[in-house]
Amino acid sequence: AQTVTQSQPEMSVQEAETVTLSCTYDTSESNYYLFWYKQPPSRQMILVIRQEAYKQQNATENRFSVNFQKAAKSFSLKISDSQLGDTAMYFCASNNAGNMLTFGGGTRLMVKP
Amino acid sequence: KAGVTQTPRYLIKTRGQQVTLSCSPISGHRSVSWYQQTPGQGLQFLFEYFSETQRNKGNFPGRFSGRQFSNSRSEMNVSTLELGDSALYLCASKPVGGQLSDTQYFGPGTRLTVL
Numbered sequence: 001a002q003t004v005t006q007s008q009p010e011m012s013v014q015e016a017e018t019v020t021l022s023c024t025y026d027t028s029e030s031n032y033y034l035f036w037y038k039q040p041p042s043r044q045m046i047l048v049i050r051q052e053a054y055k056q057q058n059a060t061e062n063r064f065s066v067n068f069q070k071a072a073k074s075f076s077l078k079i080s081d082s083q084l085g086d087t088a089m090y091f092c093a094s095n096n097a098g099n100m101l102t103f104g105g106g107t108r109l110m111v112k113p
Numbered sequence: 114k115a116g117v118t119q120t121p122r123y124l125i126k127t128r129g130q131q132v133t134l135s136c137s138p139i140s141g142h143r144s145v146s147w148y149q150q151t152p153g154q155g156l157q158f159l160f161e162y163f164s165e166t167q168r169n170k171g172n173f174p175g176r177f178s179g180r181q182f183s184n185s186r187s188e189m190n191v192s193t194l195e196l197g198d199s200a201l202y203l204c205a206s207k208p209v210g211g212q213l214s215d216t217q218y219f220g221p222g223t224r225l226t227v228l
Contacts, residue, residue: 033215033216035216037219042221043201043221043222043224044219044220044221044222045203045205045219045222046219047216047218047219050215050216052215091156093156095215095217099144099146099161099168099169099207099215099217100146100158100161100169100171101146101148101156101158101205101217102158103155103156104155105155106155
């Protein structure tokens, strides 16, 4: 069984600053993918970034980047130049060969003006 | 392309009733998954359908069922509703094959309230 853990229930950051959200996971799969999803107050789950576990290079998407440490089973999300629109719940997730997503408990991020 | 759509967006039912939720995937996506989101249990996988067949199932009672049609649209049904079924139900679709075949794209959800 897979497990995903987000140890920071809430975080806040000043606008334009950088923040890092933590995630650890456990899996017995050899081939898996990791994701960060954002859920704003509208409740729409939006894909932020994905990482293929067999790739050592960390994924980046504009202001979003990950620090993927496979041996440590760690997958943190860094948001640079934080914007007010980044305020949301952030979920870390992994999938397995069965295509089922396992989610962490979420981190509520507040960006302050 | 249009995103994943779910109807209805909000639903209020009473205990003992049954409910059907609908999901239309992104055009070309043939896999549809359903998730339940509650404050207490978080996000939990319900089931996945592909080519009109249930491919995976989560740990939910038999009151939760689903189906998929030939156009990939999916419905989920909950019978004999309980108060604990109040939740946001999210549908997600993903392509089969191609670079992003591992990535699920979510709809806006259906908020079900059971009174």
